[in-house]
Amino acid sequence: MAKKKQHKQKHPASLLIGLIILLGLAFAGVQLPDFLNDFLLPGNTKPTSQKTTQAPSSQSGDNPGPIEHGDATFTQEEMKDNKKGWIHYGEYDQFDRPTTAEALITPAMIGTGTGAKQDIRPPGFISGTDPNNHSRGHLIGRQLGGSGEDPKNLVTLYQNPVNTPFMTKYENMVRKAADNGETIRYRVKPIYEGDIGMPTAVQMEGKGLNKHTKINFNVTIENKK
Structure with a gap:
């Protein structure tokens, strides 16, 4: 076998x-x-291969960024073109705070504004250095012809991210349209709470007069870091 x-x-x-x-x-x-x-x-x-997802870091801290509300709210009367550019600063409120800035931005106005005078201290302003991070913020931006010598055009804003890059983003949009020959109706309004000198937010509106304009915005930017 x-x-x-x-x-x-x-x-x-x-x-x-x-x-x-x-x-x-x-x-x-x-x-x-x-x-x-x-x-x-x-x-x-104990998990050995599970990935931990961390929330993305915020460049602007607690500030949510511009809050969009759709189209600008100008009336037909406010949108009438008088051919000449102009800027009007509203009167102070009962607490001596700037209230509003209205403008009709034309190509000729671009780059004609002035920087903020250092001896002007808008309500609530402490210092531009850390940790305050304050700026003498133009309502009508310097690049759009806004004055830095008229206290009615200056409010206390956090330099970063409110003054820049958030407000600058919309100012650049208006400037670009004006550089391309457009005329833009424009308004910036600080929003306050109680008698606090520093605005809690800023509302920005812009609308081009050109029939095919791409400028038509209404945003609120919270004044926080």
Whole structure:
């Protein structure tokens, strides 16, 4: 009778040594494949391959950024073109705070404004240095012809991110349209709470007079870091 072919048996000692090594690596904190972790450490509930998703960091801290409200709210009367550009600053309120700035921005007005005078301290202004981060913020921006010498055009804003980049974004839009020959009806209004000197927000509206204009916005920007 023919003898049955015998298969070589694997050495159990080698398997035992391998398991001991893997166990040692697992307890040492070396990340192993999930199926090996489940086999070697069935009682281990600590996830080994789950990714932790962190919320994206905010460039502007607690400020949510411009809040859009749709189209500008100018009336037909307010949109009448008198051909000449103009700027009008509203009177102070009962707490001596600037109230509004209205304008008709024409190409000729671009770049004719002035920087904020350092001896003007708008209500609520402390310092431009950290931690205050205050700016003498133009209601009608300098690049649009706004005065930095008329206190009625200056309010206390956080330089970053309110004055820039948020307000600057819309000022740049208006400037670009004016550079392309458009005339834009424009309004900026500070919003206050109680008798606090520093505005809590700024509302910006702009609408081009050109039939095919792309300028038509109404946004609120909170005055916070």
